[in-house]
Amino acid sequence: MAARTLLQFFHWYYPEGGKLWAEVAQKAQGLAQMGVTDVWLPPAYKGASGGSSVGYDTYDLFDLGEFDQKGAVATKYGDRAGLEAATKALSGAGLRVIHDVVFNHKMGADEKERVAVHRVNPEDRTQIEEDAFEADAYTKFTFPGRAGQHSQFIWDVKCFAGVDCIENPDEQGVFRLVNEYGDGEWNEEVDDELGNFDYLMGADVEFRNKAVYEELKYWGRWLAEQLPVQGFRLDAAKHIPAWFFRDWVGHMRETVDSELFVVAEYWKPDMEALRQYLDLVDKQLMLFDVALLHHFHEASRAGADYDLRTIFDGTLVAEEPDHAVTVVGNHDTQPLQALEAPVESWFQPLAYALVLLRTGGVPCVFYPDLYGAQYSDAGGDGGEYQITIEPVPCLPKLIEARQRFAHGEQTDIFDEACSIAFIRHGTAEHPGCVVLLSNGDEAGKVVELGPDHAGAAFRDFLGHCEEEIHADEEGRVTLRVNGGSVSVWVRSDAL
Template identity: 50%
Template sequence: MSNQTLIQYFHWYYNEEEKLWQKVAREAPVLKDMGITGVWLPPSYKSTEGEDAVGYDCYDLFDLGEFDQKNSIPTRYGHKDEYLQAIQALHEQQIMVLADVVFNHKAGADELEKVPVRRVATDNREEYISDVFEIEAWTRFTFPGRKGKYSEFIWDKSCFSGIDWAEDLQETAIFSIQNEYGEGWEDVPSNELGNYDYLMFNDIEFRNSAVREELKRWGEWYYETCGVDGFRLDAVKHISTEFLNEWLDHMKAKFNKEFFIIAENWVVDDVVHLRNYIDITEGRMQLFDSMLHLNFYDASIAGDGYDLSKIFENTLVESHPQLSITFLDNHDSQPLQDLQAYVEFWFRPLAYGMILLREQGIPCIFYPDLYGAEYVDKDDEGNDAAVELIGIESLPLLAKIRRDLAYGFQRDYLDHPNCIGWTREGISEMEKSGIAVVLSNGEQGAKNMEIGIGHAGKVFIDAMGYRQEEITIDENGWAEFFCEAGSISVWVAKDN
């Protein structure tokens, strides 16, 4: 089986003239040739701003760019038929498709309702700062543009546990909806801010059995309509794990299919939260290794002051490699976003080497690292800021090396603060496989490493082209491998 390599095929500011669904379909053969085995696509359904929305302020899960709602028929990325064509094009290249699912909240309701609420302290969601009173809030979703097609379910105040806007008061706050399911928040994995059930917009009430059943029906319809291979679940630390386990088990049983599931539990303080989530969900989901992302960011900022021998410490890939999705950045951490922690450009090739060429984890490439990106948004001071993200020239090569050569027993040489390396011995099924990797965040480096006696006498060269010498593996399977300062070299057999 070939190594898995994923790509997040979008970023927050996707603004190219070509609609994304059309680009996906056109680029599918290129992705296949690069070694991509799975594509994570952005939310495909209608959001509050119609054609202008990224997709995470979701309005109607059943509108995939088919109905005239929120001032547009298509979504930001195109029409429904273009989405289905993109999925088909990827499948024709044997590429897995992952759909982005936003279950935490809805936004852009169609009608007002009178709703009993209590105000909640913004820094402690467990602290109520008012008695029960009534507000007018946008909590009723009727989807008039869809007219009941696919589902006649009406979302109302009983379907939500909290909201952030009182229309009659013209006030933004966190309001806990007082309904028949109790005055408190749901039990969720995150205890940040006391209880982090409420994140934004209309927070979905999973204690309502009608809501759970509607989302199961939607899951069935979505799979039957789109035929995706798995799901990326947004903001799971704010969602009842009891519901997510129930939904995933339902989908698996309904279709007798093992869906590929990735959950986004954004943790940057202690990996124990990611490990606990795996326990709670009993390994049903892969998790993005946000702690490794943070290590990469810190390393890129610190330069040669960062101890590379500790780069994998306090990460998910260290303890649960089979459930870890490794990545450098995503749409939340890119420049000008709230969670901005973008790995510096000089370090990105090194970090990609560490996720693409090692045995542990499944790597996920970020769209701008392949295509680049230019956009403008407001900075922290409210001023316009222009951003240019440059594509990583060596990225396609690194991905192809992963596809063709990065197999077999791994020997680690993570034994120096500024120069680390590892080897992959290769496997018999892939005669030319086997690599040696050396990287440095300081001066040029060298590592004496064992690649295996099966390579004795072979000549190795730097596939990256940064080092020009040829290295012969000795009779015991050892050699000294080199890299340039602040760089990475990947040594492969010369006849590859």
Template identity: 65%
Template sequence: MSKRTLFQFFHWYSAGDGSLWKELGEKASYLAGIGITDAWLPPAYKGASGPDSVGYDTYDLFDLGEFEQKGSRATKYGDRAALEAGCKALLEHGIRPIHDVVMNHKMGADEKESVIVRRVDPLDRTNIEEESISALAHTRFTFPGRDGKYSRFVWDKQCFSGVDLIEKPHETGVFRLVNEYGEGQWNDEVDDELGNFDYLMGADVEFRNRAVYEELKYWGRWFSEQVPVAGFRLDAAKHIPAWFFKDWVGHMRDTIGADLFVVAEYWHPDITTLSNYLERVDKQLLLFDVALHHRFHDASKAGADFDMRTIFDGSLVSSIPDHAVTLVDNHDTQPLQSLEATVEPWFKPLAYALILLREQGTPCVFYPDLYGAAYSDVTEDGREQMVEMPVIGCLARLLEARQRFANGSQIDKLDSPHVIGFLRRGTETEPGCVVVMSNGDAGEISMDLGPNLSKSVFVDFLGHLSGEVTTDDQGLAIFPTNAGSVSVWVQKDFV
């Protein structure tokens, strides 16, 4: 069975010409051939900014590019028919579709409503003014373009806990809606950043409203009947009460399938915080390894000044590996985005070797690292900036190595500040590999492969080094690597 390997099939600046869903079919065969087993797709439904929406400004969960709403019928990625065809093509090539879901907030309301709100200190969300004021807020969603097809649910001020814009008086900030839910307080079981991180943006969904709770469960069931669903990526988990996802994921597993793959974006580096969250959701899902991503970023910036012995310090994969999705970059960390902490291209081969070829964690590969990306955006100071993200030349080979050679038990050699590596011993029927990398000068590691591999000839599967390494009578050998590089040594007979 292929080792689970996710591919994030988009980035923030993916083409806005409606071609992405078509691209699923065009690239499915190649991706399957290099070992991709799951494709993480962007939000498939209509966002508030219509054809320009990346998908995180949720407007209508039931519009999969089917209705004339927000200035277009199709989404940025294509229309509903193309989505269905693309997901079908993935499945035909053995790739499971993993869908991005944004439930925390809604944007682009169809109507304003009279509301009662209390001002909130944006730097301490637990500090809510006692005085209430009357205002207008964008909180009523009727979806006139869909006209009740699939769901007649109307979202109104009772469905939300907060907003960031009011009118009459016109103010921006954070405002707690006064309604029958929560007695004027935010949800609990959310992250404690800024005191309470329930509120993020737009019209913040009130999960304590039972009608909302049931509508979101209904949507999950409905969605799985429209397109193939093998799993979900849950956006903004730190802003959504853990009890809701505990219930929602359990319900999806009961109704869609017990083997549903679910990973939540709880963007926090602290292992205690993530461990507590996993307990609250009954460990029904996986989390992205934020700390490991930041270690990669720091290592790529520091070069030879970074101590590679510490590369896994504080990481989720080193503490709770069965619940860790490891990544190098994603759409939020890429240049010019909100969580920008890009891993420098020179270090990405090392980082990918560390997530693809080890036993621990479920790795996720980012679209621009396999296919490249070029785009521009306006910086905070108003300048137009061009960005080019290069193809990581050995990434396809590393993906192939994961499926062919990342087998058997693992022995780590993480005791040098600059040259580290590990051995995958292989099994009776599957070959292993020796991985060696350096963030400084060229180096080498001595490995004991055991007498079963005595007099065995090894070559660098990545082609970074052209020579051969032969083990001695006892299975010992010294495996080299180039400066600032990685080599994956495999038995010559298997290449």
């Protein structure tokens, strides 16, 4: 089985107009040939903003671009037929389909209800005012356009724990809905940011309601009957009780596929918090390596002042490699987004080499880094910005190199602050490689490969260094890397 390589096939500013599903279908075969094994699709169901929704303002999980709701039949990415064709093309190319799941909240309710609420201190969600009062809130979802097809479940105030907007009186803030669950407290087993991070936005789903819990399990089984499903990316995990995902993922593995790939968005660099979360979910899933992404961002800004020997310190892939999904960017960290932490273009090839060619972790490639992107939006300062993201020039070759050469045991040569290297020693069946990186000047390394490589010739698979270099009779070879660059040295006879 090929080493798992995940591609996030969208970004926040992907153009509207229903083009994405068609592009997925068109590119599926080429991605498989390149070395991608898994494709993470954006939320496929109807959002509150209809045909312009990126998908994280969940309205109707059962509307996959099939019903006239929120002003459109198709989603931003296309209609249900296009989605079916895209996932069929991925499966036909031997690629696994990973679905994005947004369970935390619902938005765009169809009706208001008269509810009772407590005001909450938004800076400390554990401070909930004792006295409740009545107000109108958008908490009823009847999905009139779908008219009961696929599911007849109606969401109402009993299905939610909180809202951020009420009417009569008109207020915005954080409000704890009065319901029969949790004795007026928020869910436990959520992140402790702001005291309790249960509430994020919209109508906050109440997972302690058994009917809600069963409906979300039903939806997972239903989705797998409609489309290929080999995995899930779980949105907003910091805000959802860990026990829910522990049970939900377990149920999906029992009923859908015991080998499901699951990665949760628990966006935090703190290893202690991540370890606690993994324990709470019985280590059934993977998490994004936020600390490593932050290191890439910092290294790309600091240039030769960054000590490359420390790049993996305190990272998930170093400490829990079986539970790490490594990223160089995603839809939340791209320029003009909330968690903006872009990796400068010169360092992107180094970062991708560090996630694609080493042992441990599952690397995730970001769509604009493979195909480029252009968009405009307002920045935090209110100014309008035009953004162009160029494709990372050697990224297809690095993805190919992962499948062809990233084999066998690993030896690190982290001996200099501005230049590091690592050896993948290969196996009896598959060749290895030697990867050199520099964030300063041109550098060289004397690499001891052993008598099996006596007299062997080596070339840089990326073509950044053009010469052929020969090992001596003891299998010792001096390899080099250009300044601010990466080279992947492989035996010439493996090419």
